[in-house]
Amino acid sequence: MILLTGFEPFGGETTNPSWTAAEAASSILRADGHAVAAVELPCVFGESVKALEAALDAYRPELVICVGQAGGRARISLERVAINCDDARIPDNDGNRPVDEEVIPGGPAAYFSTLPVKAGLDALRSAGIPAEVSQSAGTYVCNHIFYALMHALSEGTPNGGTVNGARGTSDFKGARGGFIHVPYETHQVPRGSGTPSLPAAVMAEALAVVVRTALTTTADIKLAAGSVH
Numbered sequence: 001m002i003l004l005t006g007f008e009p010f011g012g013e014t015t016n017p018s019w020t021a022a023e024a025a026s027s028i029l030r031a032d033g034h035a036v037a038a039v040e041l042p043c044v045f046g047e048s049v050k051a052l053e054a055a056l057d058a059y060r061p062e063l064v065i066c067v068g069q070a071g072g073r074a075r076i077s078l079e080r081v082a083i084n085c086d087d088a089r090i091p092d093n094d095g096n097r098p099v100d101e102e103v104i105p106g107g108p109a110a111y112f113s114t115l116p117v118k119a120g121l122d123a124l125r126s127a128g129i130p131a132e133v134s135q136s137a138g139t140y141v142c143n144h145i146f147y148a149l150m151h152a153l154s155e156g157t158p159n160g161g162t163v164n165g166a167r168g169t170s171d172f173k174g175a176r177g178g179f180i181h182v183p184y185e186t187h188q189v190p191r192g193s194g195t196p197s198l199p200a201a202v203m204a205e206a207l208a209v210v211v212r213t214a215l216t217t218t219a220d221i222k223l224a225a226g227s228v229h
Contacts, residue, residue: 002029002036002211003061005052007068007141010043010093017185017203018067024204029211037061043141044094045086049148053157057170063214064177065115065207066149068142069184074196076124076206077134077181078117082147083110087139103147111150113178116220120210129206130198133225137179146179153177180210 004026006019019040026038039055041048056064070077084107086098117133124131137143153176156169184197 001059001061001063002026002034003055003059003064004036004038004207004211005041005055005064005066005145006038007041007043007048008093010141011090013188015185015188016043016069017182017188017198017200018069020185020200021182021203021207022065022067024200025207025211028204028208032208032212034211034215041066041145042093044092045088045096045098045141045144047094048141048145052145052149053152056152056157056172060170060172062175063211064149064153064175065211065214066142066145066177066179067207068137068145068179068181070138070142070181071184071188072196073181073183075130075132075183076198076203077132078115078120078210079113079134079137079146079179079181080117081110081112081135082137082143082150082179083139084108084147085139086144089140092141103144104151107147107151111147111154113150114153114176115178115210115214116217117178118223118225119217119221120213121225122221122223123209123213124206127205127209129202129209131206134181135227137181142179142181149177149179176214180207182206
C-alpha cells in the first residue's frame with residue numbers, strides 16, 4: 001500500500017497544489033496497478049499529525065510521501081531532512097503560531113528522509129521535470145508533518161488499538177517515507193508576474209515518478225545535489 005498526502009488550502013489560497021497533485025498521482029499509480037490511498041491533511045499544527053497517524057493506522061502503508069506547497073520555488077523539491085522545530089512565521093488555519101517549539105517533545109533533533117532522494121532526482125530529470133534536492137523543509141506545517149511522519153515510521157504511532165486495556169502502538173518497521181514540496185500551480189500565479197509555477201499534471205506525474213523509483217530502488221545512488229548556502 002502506498003499513502004500520499006497533501007494539504008488543504010492555506011494563507012488565503014482557494015486551492016493547494018500539494019493535494020491536487022497527490023490526488024491525481026494516486027489515480028496515475030492505480031492505473032499502474034498499485035494500491036494507493038490519498039489523504040488531505042489540515043494545515044494545522046497538531047491536528048495534521050493526528051490525521052496522518054490515523055491514515056497510517058488505517059492503511060498500513062509500505063511507502064508514504066507527504067506533499068506540501070512551497071510557493072516561490074521553481075522545481076519539485078525532494079526534501080532531505082526534517083528538524084524537530086516548529087517556528088511559524090504566519091498562523092496556521094486554526095490561528096496557531098508556535099515559536100521555537102519541538103514537534104515531538106524529547107525527539108531527535110532531526111530525521112533524514114528514507115526515500116531514495118538522489119535516485120528520485122535523477123528519474124525526474126530524465127523525465128524532463130524540473131527538480132532539486134532541498135536541504136530544508138522550513139519550520140511551518142510542512143516540516144511539522146515531515147518530522148512527525150519520520151518519527152512515526154521510526155517509533156510507531158500511539159493509535160494502535162487496545163491491548164489488555166492499554167493503548168497499543170502501531171509499528172511500521174520497514175516502511176519508508178519522506179516529503180516533497182511542489183511549486184505553485186499555474187493558475188495560482190498572475191500571468192506575467194514571473195513567479196515560478198508548474199501545471200498540476202506535471203506535479204502529479206512527478207509524484208508518480210518518485211513513487212515508482214522508490215518501489216524499485218533499495219539503495220540510493222551517489223549524485224551531487226548539495227548546496228553551498
